Amino acid sequence: MKRKNEKLMRKQIDGRLIRIYISIVLAVFILLSSAIYLMLVNLNEKKSAYEAIDGYLDLSDLDFGKEKWVELNGEWQFFEGQFLPTREGGDFSHEPTGAGxxxxxxxxxxxxxxxxxxxSPSRGFGTFRLLVTLPEQAVYGLRAKTVRSxxxxxxxxxxxxxxGRVASEAGLYQPMSRYCTGFTQSRDGRMEIIIHVANFYYSKGGILSSLEFGPSGDMITRISRETGFEIIVIFSFISVGVLFFILYLLTxxxxxxxxxSLGCFFMGLYLSVMNNQVLNLMFDLGFASRTRVQIISMVxxxxxxxTFVERFFxxxxxxxxxxxxxxxxxLTLSGALINPLWVMTSAQGLFQVILGLxxxxxxxxMTFVMIRAMFKKMVAVEYILVAVVSLASYWFSLLAKALLGWKMTYYxxxxxxxxxxxxxxxxxDRxxxxYLEMTELTDKRLEREFEYFFSQISPHFVYNTINTIIALSYEDDDKTRDALNHLAMYFRGKLAFxxxxxxxxxxxxxxxxxAYLEIEKMRYQxxxxxxxxxxxxxxxMIPPLTIQPLAENAVKHGIASLDGAGTVRITADRAENGFTRITVEDDGRGVTDEERAAIFGGDSERLGLKNVTKKIELMPRATIxxxxxxxxxxxxxxxxxxxGIHADLEGRAGR
Known part of the structure; x- marks a missing residue:
């Protein structure tokens, strides 16, 4: 048996070492691939061969079958302080009609x-205009991502x-922040694109990210893939949240x-109001509602x-x-929750700094706590390592996007x-x-307790209890039934435990x-x-038959020998530092120092106390x-x- 356990232990150690090596390789891969990917996307971004010049973009020789879509970057015409009127069919002259x-x-x-x-140089309104020549007559789509506001x-x-609502005055203007897409037929292979923009709150106004343009089919496919990926990520968080919530309820x-589980729910909700804002597929959220949902879910x-990191480590x-x-x-985000427009007022720069902080x-x-747990205890190091690297990469990407304006493309x-x-x-793994440790605890406990089991059910206790029930049957049927129920529960508990x-x-x-104490109350009246x-x-969570032997000792050795009445008090409450305090107290005759030494030396009738002590010693951090x-x-x-045992993984490793 011992040789079998040693072989099993070696197999478990070898398996963990393999997982550690795999996790190190995966962590290095995440770091290197992240750095290379972000630099390639943002630092070595190639300049497109198609850029607008002086308000005109020539795409007549572009092969959309190969490129699929293009960004409408370059020099646009801008009419400050006016909403340029539009003409049905478009106006393709360089100086449009109605321009003030x-x-x-x-x-x-x-x-x-x-x-x-x-x-403020960022607040006001105006019109962006671009003339585009296209390779063929077709239905095209245009998507705007970040237009302020x-x-x-x-x-x-x-x-x-x-x-939102564009207006020439701040009182009539309504901000909005979401992607928007539209489709239309080109006219003779040409398009006049006019965009009215107003911004009276954000510290930056205008078209802040590239407009995407392409044939309608390709644009729909691109948007569907992005939205589908976001739905998969959101569904993953919510599904994991449901799984662990059910696990919490069952255990x-x-x-x-x-x-x-709640963190996963909130994270799924937070992601549903970002980028393509999947939540809008079910609810039409305005700017204020979306901002509140975003803040509540983020908080x-x-x-x-x-809280998870605090309790797990x-x-x-x-x-x-x-x-x-x-x-x-x-406290910081409460102001934004009450008044979402505060996010875009003059304090926006301060808000962004505070949010980043x-x-x-x-x-x-969270990263620091996991790193400490990894190096201090070496517990589940393979999973913590990947989590730490991924988490650090995630918040680095958030900083790079906020401070440097880097493109993440779902990184x-x-x-x-x-x-x-x-x-x-x-x-x-926890x-x-x-499960393994509880099984080990069970094996050690069963070796001791099966031989101890029948000695715990005293024949005198059984005889006296039966005699008490017989006497009660002549006096009170209800008390007799209660006594039998308590006795059945007591024996069932002893056998089951x-x-x-x-x-x-x-x-x-x-x-x-x-059940036990109620029986004894009837016996001793x-x-x-x-x-x-x-x-x-x-x-x-505690080992079975931990408190009952203590209560039995309190009655048998504490109260029974008294001339008068006595009290047994059972209490359980939450102590500091994540502990539950359980107390069994009696006001009986007490014990002398010699009797105490005999109890813990095994030379006493109070074997229950010694067995309880051994059980507690098997539990990490538990004391008696x-x-x-x-x-x-x-x-x-x-x-x-x-x-119980699973509440402190680090404590177990540190013993």
């Missing part, structure tokens, strides 16, 4: 610099898309499971993931620092997928380790304790009093304290980590 002033040339994409006296898009005089253990996701996390980050984040602090703290979402998968495997593998919920153990002080919602003095009763206090 001569156009100036402005580069797209890029922020505008206005001089119309609105008090209200727009109407016309092609050949027909309005095809728009967002009723581990608040970290609840925090992780919820960060708060839940901070208890020995390496700093709860006070985590709480400070949460409070700072909520919050993201950096939150993700940086961030891929990093989130790696983080999600790593955390799923990390939690799965649960599997719990000795066959039980692993840990059981505290509530289950307490049910048998109550008015001599035994019982008091309970059990807190609600305790997340505690025994205090007693002659004539003043006995107190036995258990300190159990919330959730």
């Amino acid at each position: 002033e001569q156009a100036r040339i402005i580069r797209v994409p890029g922020p505008w610099q206005l001089s119309s006296g609105t008090g 209200a727009s109407r898009i016309f092609i050949n005089g027909q309005e095809i898309a728009g967002m 009723n253990r581990g608040r970290h499971l609840l925090a992780f 919820g996701a960060i708060t839940c993931f901070l 208890r020995t390496t996390a700093n709860r006070k620092l985590s709480l400070a980050v949460k409070v700072f984040m909520m 919050i993201m950096l602090t939150s993700f940086g703290y 961030s979402e891929w990093m989130l997928i790696f983080v999600l998968l790593s955390m799923v495997y990390l939690i799965g 649960l599997y380790s719990d 000795h066959k039980q593998k692993g840990l059981i919920p505290l509530e289950t153990e307490l049910e048998m304790v109550v 008015g001599k035994l009093h019982v008091e309970y002080g059990i807190a609600q919602d305790l997340d505690c 304290q025994f205090s007693s003095s002659p004539g003043r009763g006995t107190i036995v206090e258990l300190m159990i980590p919330e959730g």
Whole structure:
């Protein structure tokens, strides 16, 4: 048997080493591929052969069958302070009819610099205009991504898309932030594109990202693929959230499971209002509603993931620092939640800095905690390593996008997928380790307790209980039924618990304790009093037959020998640092120092206490304290980590 266990242990160690090597290779691959990809996309971006010059873009020799789509970058005509009127069919003259002033040339994409006296070079309104020559007559699509912050898009005089409400005054203007796409037929292979734009809040106005243009079929395919990928990412987070929420409900253990599941829900909601804003497929959200959903989901996701890290890595996390980050984040974003337009006012620059600081602090703290857990305890290092690298890459991409304006093209979402998968495997590894350790605990316990089992059911207890029930049957049928129910529960618990593998919920153990004490109350009648002080919602798993032997000792050796009445008190509450405190107390005769030494030396009738001590010693971080003095009763206090064994993976590794 010993040789078999050693062989199994070597196999497990070899398997973990292989996973560690794979994780190192994967982490290096993520870092190198991320750096190369982002540099190729943003630093070595090739200049397109097709760029607008002086408000005109010639695409007549472009092969859309090969290119699929093109960005409408270059020099656009810009009419500041006026919404250029449109003509049905388009106006293809260089100086359009109705233009109040001569156009100036402005580069797209890029922020505008206005001089119309609105008090800020970024705030005001105007019209962008581009004439395009196309290779053939066809239906084309145009997609605008970041236009600050209200727009109407016309092609050949027909309005095809728009967002918000453009206006020449701030009071009539309504901002919006979303992608918009429109389709229309070209006219004789030509198109006049006119875009009315207004911005009275954002610190940058104009067309800030490239407009995408191409045949309708190719544009629909491109948009569908992007939207489909976003739906897959969102569905992945929500599905994992549902899975772990069900797991939490079924096991009723581990608040970290609840925090992780809720974090996944919030993250899925947050992603649904970004980029193509998948949530708008079901709800038509305005700017204020979308901003509130974005802030609530972001705060919820960060708060839940901070709570998860705090509970999952208890020995390496700093709860006070985590709480400070949460409070700072909520206070800062509360103003934006109440008034979303504050995001775009003159304080926008400050808001962006604060938002970046919050993201950096939150993700940086989570990364730091996982790195400490990885190097301090070397537990599940293969999954933590991939999660750390992916998480660091994710918040680096957020900073690069916010500060440098880099294109991500779903790089961030891929990093989130790696983080999600790593955390799923990390939690799965924790649960599997719990199962192995609980099995080991069970094997050691069964070796001792089956031989101890029948000695715990005292013949005197059985005879006296049966005699008590017989006597009650002549006096009170209801009390007789209650006594039989308690006796049945007691025996059922004894038999079931000795066959039980692993840990059981505290509530289950307490049910048998109550059954036992109710039987003893009937036996001793008015001599035994019982008091309970059990807190609600305790997340505690304990070895079977841990509290019942303590209660039996309190009655048998503490109260029974008294001349008068005595009290047994059972309490359970939540202590500090993630522990549950369980106390069994009696005001009986107590024990002397010699009796105490005999108890823990195994030379005493109180074998139950010694067995309970051995069980507690098998649990990481769990402790038992025994205090007693002659004539003043006995107190036995258990300190159990919330959730049982799985509540502290690091603690287990550090022993």
